[in-house]
Amino acid sequence: QIWRDISIREVKKDGKIYGFKIYRINSRSKFAKLGLRRGDIIISANNTPLTSYKAAFDAYNSVNTVDTMQIVILRNNEEMEFIYEIN
Numbered sequence: 001q002i003w004r005d006i007s008i009r010e011v012k013k014d015g016k017i018y019g020f021k022i023y024r025i026n027s028r029s030k031f032a033k034l035g036l037r038r039g040d041i042i043i044s045a046n047n048t049p050l051t052s053y054k055a056a057f058d059a060y061n062s063v064n065t066v067d068t069m070q071i072v073i074l075r076n077n078e079e080m081e082f083i084y085e086i087n
Contacts, residue, residue, distance in 0.1 A: 011041050018049075019044075019050055022041075030063065036073065040073045042056075044072040045069065045070065
């Protein structure tokens with residue numbers, strides 16, 4: 001399901017992953033409802049830095065077990081924070 005909603009690829013700095021860039025996003029997905037856009041780089045979710053694919057998948061899988069999702073992104077070299085209440 002996740003791959004129908006969003007396409008991401010790691011972004012590296014000095015050979016280490018520091019986030020995941022959004023290359024495609026379904027406009028009706030949970031991700032779009034969070035305010036995410038194509039080109040954004042997701043750098044953390046619920047205060048966990050996304051420095052590996054495992055961290056990214058763990059954040060996605062936690063959506064069903066948390067009440068609130070906090071995401072920090074880079075957009076146009078500016079850090080932004082989104083908070084989404086999950087019903």
